[in-house]
Amino acid sequence: MAILVIAEHDNSTLKGATLNAVTAATQMGGDLHVLVAGAGCGAAAEAAAQVAGVSKVLVADAAAYEHQLAENVSKLIAELGKDYSHVVSPATTTGKNVMPRVAALLDVAQVSDITAVESADTFQRPIYAGNAIATVQSLDAIKVITVRGTAFDAAAAEGGSAAVEAVDSVHDAGVSSFVGEEMAVSDRPELTAASVVISGGRGMGNGENFAMLEKVADKLGAAVGASRAAVDAGFVPNDMQVGQTGKIVAPELYIAVGISGAIQHLAGMKDSKIIVAINKDEEAPIFSVADYGLVADLFEAVPELEQKL
Amino acid sequence: MKVLVTVKRVIDYNVKVRVKSDNSDVDLANVKMALNPFCEIAVEEAVRLKEAGTASEVVVVSIGPKACQEQIRTALALGADRGIQIETEEAPESLSVAKLLAKVIDEEKPELIIMGKQAIDSDNNQTGQMLAALLDMPQGTFASEVKVEDGKVSVTREVDGGLQTVALNLPAIVTTDLRLNEPRYASLPNIMKAKRKPLDVKTPADLGVEVKAHTKLLKVTPPAERQAGIKVGSVDELVEKLKNEAKVL
Ligand SMILES: Cc1cc2nc3c(=O)[nH]c(=O)nc-3n(C[C@H](O)[C@H](O)[C@H](O)COP(=O)(O)OP(=O)(O)OC[C@H]3O[C@@H](n4cnc5c(N)ncnc54)[C@H](O)[C@@H]3O)c2cc1C
Ligand SMILES: Nc1ncnc2c1ncn2[C@@H]1O[C@H](COP(=O)(O)O)[C@@H](O)[C@H]1O
Numbered sequence: 050m051a052i053l054v055i056a057e058h059d060n061s062t063l064k065g066a067t068l069n070a071v072t073a074a075t076q077m078g079g080d081l082h083v084l085v086a087g088a089g090c091g092a093a094a095e096a097a098a099q100v101a102g103v104s105k106v107l108v109a110d111a112a113a114y115e116h117q118l119a120e121n122v123s124k125l126i127a128e129l130g131k132d133y134s135h136v137v138s139p140a141t142t143t144g145k146n147v148m149p150r151v152a153a154l155l156d157v158a159q160v161s162d163i164t165a166v167e168s169a170d171t172f173q174r175p176i177y178a179g180n181a182i183a184t185v186q187s188l189d190a191i192k193v194i195t196v197r198g199t200a201f202d203a204a205a206a207e208g209g210s211a212a213v214e215a216v217d218s219v220h221d222a223g224v225s226s227f228v229g230e231e232m233a234v235s236d237r238p239e240l241t242a243a244s245v246v247i248s249g250g251r252g253m254g255n256g257e258n259f260a261m262l263e264k265v266a267d268k269l270g271a272a273v274g275a276s277r278a279a280v281d282a283g284f285v286p287n288d289m290q291v292g293q294t295g296k297i298v299a300p301e302l303y304i305a306v307g308i309s310g311a312i313q314h315l316a317g318m319k320d321s322k323i324i325v326a327i328n329k330d331e332e333a334p335i336f337s338v339a340d341y342g343l344v345a346d347l348f349e350a351v352p353e354l355e356q357k358l
Numbered sequence: 359m360k361v362l363v364t365v366k367r368v369i370d371y372n373v374k375v376r377v378k379s380d381n382s383d384v385d386l387a388n389v390k391m392a393l394n395p396f397c398e399i400a401v402e403e404a405v406r407l408k409e410a411g412t413a414s415e416v417v418v419v420s421i422g423p424k425a426c427q428e429q430i431r432t433a434l435a436l437g438a439d440r441g442i443q444i445e446t447e448e449a450p451e452s453l454s455v456a457k458l459l460a461k462v463i464d465e466e467k468p469e470l471i472i473m474g475k476q477a478i479d480s481d482n483n484q485t486g487q488m489l490a491a492l493l494d495m496p497q498g499t500f501a502s503e504v505k506v507e508d509g510k511v512s513v514t515r516e517v518d519g520g521l522q523t524v525a526l527n528l529p530a531i532v533t534t535d536l537r538l539n540e541p542r543y544a545s546l547p548n549i550m551k552a553k554r555k556p557l558d559v560k561t562p563a564d565l566g567v568e569v570k571a572h573t574k575l576l577k578v579t580p581p582a583e584r585q586a587g588i589k590v591g592s593v594d595e596l597v598e599k600l601k602n603e604a605k606v607l
Contacts, residue, residue, distance in 0.1 A: 118524070119487065120496050142517040146499050149452070149484035153491035158453055158572035161482045171576065176481055177375045181384050184576040224530075225496040228512065228523040245606075269607075277536060287502065287516045287537060294396075294476055294536065296518070302606040312374055319584060323604045325596065331589075340587035340604065343596050353593040358607070 050134035051080035054103075055126060055147070057139050058085060058093035060115070063100075065242050066139035068203035071100055073196040074137045075204070076166035080104050083211070084129060086122050088115035098213050101205035109216040116227035117143050123150035124220035130155060130191060134169070140195035148195050157189035164200035178293040178316040198241055199299035199320060233288055240289065243272035245302045248291055248318070249284070250276035252307020252328065252347055256284040261351045262306060268358045274298065274318075276308045292317035307347045310335025327351065359506070359528075361404040361413045362468035364459060365397040365433050366449065367426040368479040381577045393429045396474025398436075399534040402541040403504060404472050405437035412506050413470070415439050419462055422449045427557060434552035435544035441557040446569060452480075454562075454569045456488035461565035463493060468529065470511060475500050475533040486533040496526035502537040 052074045057064040067083070074081055081102055085094040086109040094108040107129065113121045130136040130151060138144035140162045152159035164182070165173035171186045172194065240246065247262050247269070259273065266273050274296070275289040291298055293316035303321035308314060310326070310333055318324070319338050326339035327350050336342040343350055369375055370390040378385045393401075407413035418433040420426040421444040430441035444458050463471065473486040490497035498504070498513025502521065505512045506528075515522045516535045544552070562569050590596045600607045 116522075119490075119499075123491060142500060142515075145483050146487065146497075149487035150491040150497075152484070153453060153456060153488035156453075158451060159482075159484050159488075160573065161484055174481075175581065176578075177369065177384060177479055178481070179581055180375050181377050182579050182581055184579070186574040186576055187572070188574060189572050222494075222496070224527045226525050228525050230517075230520065230522040232520040281537065286520060287535075288518060288520050293478070293481065302600070302604075313371070319581075323600070323606050324584075324587070325600070336589070337586065338584050340585075341596055341599055342587060342589045343593065344589060345593075350593055354597070357593060357597050 050132070051082050052077055052135040052137060053130055053133040054081060054083045055136065055138035055144065056083050056085045056093065056097050057141055057143055058087060058090060060087045060090040061092045063093050063096040065203060065239065066141050066198045067097070068100065068206060069198035069201045070137050070139045070196045071102060071204040072201040073163065073166055074135065075102055077135050077169050079134055082107060084109065084126065086114040086125055088112050094213055096206070098211040099207050099209050101208040103209050103211040106211045106213045107216045108213060109218065111219040113219055113221035117147065118225050118227060119147045119150050120222035120225045121220050123147050123154060124222065125218055126151045127154035128218060129216065133191065135192045135194060137194045137196060140197050144195045148193055152193040155191050155193065157191050157193055158187060159193045159195065160185055160187055161195050162197045163194055164197050178312050179319065180312065197297055199297050233286055237266060238270065238272050240272045240274055240291070240296050241298055244300050245269045245271035246274050246298050246300045247271050247304040247306065248274035248276065248308060249279055249306045250308030251278035251282065253279060253284055259285055261355070265351065265355045265358065268355060276314050305335050305339070306351060308335055309333050310338065359413050359470060360415045360417065360466065360468040361407055361470045361472060362417045362419060362463060362466055363397070363400045363404045363433065363438065364473045365401065365418050365420045365429050366394040366474065366477045367391055367420065367422055367429045368394045368477055371395055371478055377578050377580045381579055383575065383578050391425070393432050394474050394477050396476055396534050398541045399536070399538050400472040400474055401433045401436050401438060402539045403534060406539065407506065408437065417442065417466060417468065419444065419459065421446055421455050421458055423447060430557055431552050432544065434555045435549045436542065440555055443557065443559045444565070445559055445561050450569045451572055452482055452485045452488055453572055454567070455485050456492055457567050458562060458565055459489050460492045461567055470506065470528065471531045473531065473533050475535055486531050490531040495529055495531050497531045497533070498524055498526055499533045500535040501532050502535050504532055504538065
C-alpha cells in the first residue's frame with residue numbers, strides 16, 4: 050500500500066517541512082503520494098509534483114480548506130487515509146493540530162514527532178523533554194505519524210514529475226471559522242530551517258536589546274530565537290520560542306545568549322552541531338552542552354562579536 | 359456554563375528523568391510528581407471563567423492510578439468544584455484517554471472543555487484533538503487567549519508563524535499554551551477546603567470503554583550525550599575557534 054504525506058503550504062508555496070516529512074516517509078517503504086488541501090492551491094500542488102520520490106499528488110481545492118481548519122481538513126484526510134498504510138505529516142503546529150483528529154477518526158494511535166524510522170511499523174521519538182528516546186511499534190493497520198523536521202534531511206524539491214489528480218471531496222463541518230492572524234514578517238531565514246541560530250534569554254533584559262542579536266544574525270545569515278522566559282516577558286513574539294514546547298532547531302551553529310539552559314530549552318536545541326553559550330554565570334547549565342562557552346557580560350561580548358565577524 | 363478540565367499526573371518539570379538500566383522505561387521510583395503544567399494553566403483558565411461569572415461549575419477529570427487523586431485535589435484547591443477519577447493501572451494511551459473522556463462528557467455535558475496542549479512526560483500533544491474528533495466538536499489548540507461570547511468561543515492560537523484567531527461553536531475543546539495565563543498558588547485554607555470537595559471514582563468498565571493498546575513500547579534509551587566542550591577566554595578566541603576548529607564561520 051502507498052504512503053500519504055500531508056503537504057504543509059500557504060496555497061502558493063510548499064513549506065520546507067514537507068520535504069523532511071517526505072524523506073521520513075520514503076524510509077517507511079512504499080509508493081509516495083502527497084495531499085495538498087487548500088484553496089487556490091494549484092501552485093503548491095505543482096511544487097509538490099516536482100519533489101523527488103513523489104509518484105502522485107492529490108489536490109483538494111475548496112474554500113473549506115483555505116485556513117487548514119482541523120475540523121474540515123481532518124475529515125478529508127481520514128477519508129483518503131483509509132486506503133493508505135501510513136499517513137505522515139510534519140510535526141509543525143498545523144500538523145499537530147490536524148493529525149491527532151485524523152488518527153481518532155481512523156480509530157488508530159498517532160506516533161508523534163518521530164526522529165527515526167526503524168521499520169515500516171517501528172519508530173523512535175523523544176519523550177520527557179528529550180531526556181529519553183522511546184522506540185515504539187505501531188500495532189495499527191494505518192499508521193498516523195508526525196515527523197520532527199530536524200531529524201530528517203530535506204528531500205530534493207526538484208527532479209520529480211508526479212501526476213496531479215484532483216480530489217472532489219469537500220468537508221465543511223461548519224462549526225469553526227477563521228477570524229484572523231498576526232504573522233511575523235522577517236527577511237531572515239526560518240528558525241527551524243536556518244543553518245545558524247542566535248537566541249536570547251531573560252538575560253537580554255528587554256526587547257530592544259534583541260537588536261544586538263539581530264545585528265549578529267544579519268552578518269551570519271542567521272535566524273533569531275528565544276527562551277520561554279524572553280517570550281513570557283514580552284521581549285519577543287511567541288513564534289521565536291525554542292524548546293520542548295516551542296520550536297525544535299538543529300542548526301550547524303547555535304549561539305545561546307543570556308540563557309541558563311533549563312531542560313525545556315535544551316530539548317529544543319541540543320541536537321545542534323556546534324553550540325556556543327555566552328553567559329555571565331559560569332555555573333549556568335547551558336555550559337554543559339556548549340562546545341564553546343564564554344563567561345562574559347553579554348552587553349560587552351555580543352557587540353564585540355558582531356564587530357569581529 | 360459548565361466547564362470540564364482534564365488534569366494529568368506527571369513528573370515534576372524540574373526533574374531530569376533517567377532511563378532504567380534494562381531500557382524498559384524511564385525510572386519514576388521516588389521521583390517528584392506534579393500536575394502537568396499545561397493542565398495547571400487549564401484549571402486556572404476555568405477558575406477565572408467561574409470568577410468572571412461565565413462558568414457556573416468547574417469539573418476536573420484525571421485518568422490513572424489512585425495517586426492521581428492528588429492532582430485532582432490540587433485542582434480543587436485552585437478553585438475547581440468537584441473531581442472525577444477514572445481508575446486505571448497506569449495512564450492509558452491517548453486514544454483510550456480520549457475515549458474515556460468522551461464518555462464522561464456524554465454524561466456531564468459541559469459546554470467548554472479545557473485541556474493541556476501537551477503532557478510533559480509523553481510529549482504527545484494529541485489527546486485534546488483526538489477527543490474533539492470523537493465528539494465531533496471544534497477545537498482551539500495552543501490557546502493564548504480564550505473569550506466566551508454569544509454562544510461561541512474565540513481562541514487565539516500560538517502557531518508557527520505567529521498568532522491565529524478562530525471562532526468555535528460551543529461546545530468546544532480548548533488546549534492551553536504557556537501564555538494563556540499565570541496560574542495562582544493554592545492557599546492553605548483552600549487546600550483544606552479541597553479535601554471536602556466531592557471526588558467520584560469510576561472505572562473504564564463503568565463507562566463501557568475497553569482500554570486497548572495501539573502501540574507497543576519496545577525500549578527506552580538515553581539520548582546521545584554531548585561531549586563536554588571548552589571555555590574560551592575572549593571573543594577573539596571564540597571567533598578563531600569557530601573559524602578554524604569548528605569551521606562553521
Ligand atoms: C511546561 C513548561 C514548558 C517549557 N517550555 C520551554 C520551552 O519550550 N523553551 C524554553 O526556553 N523554556 C521552556 N520552559 C521554561 C524553562 O523551564 C526555563 O524557565 C526557561 O528556559 C528559562 O529561560 P532563560 O534561560 O532565558 O532564563 P533564566 O533561567 O532566568 O536565565 C537567564 C540567564 O541569563 C544570564 N544573564 C543574565 N544577565 C546576563 C548578562 N548581562 N550577560 C550574560 N548573561 C546574563 C543569567 O546568568 C542566566 O543564566 C518551560 C517550562 C515549563 C514549566
Ligand atoms: N491520563 C490523563 N488524565 C487526564 N488528562 C489527560 C490524561 N492524559 C492526557 N490528558 C490531557 O491531555 C492533554 C494532552 O496530553 P498529551 O496528548 O498526552 O500530550 C494533557 O495536558 C491533559 O490535559
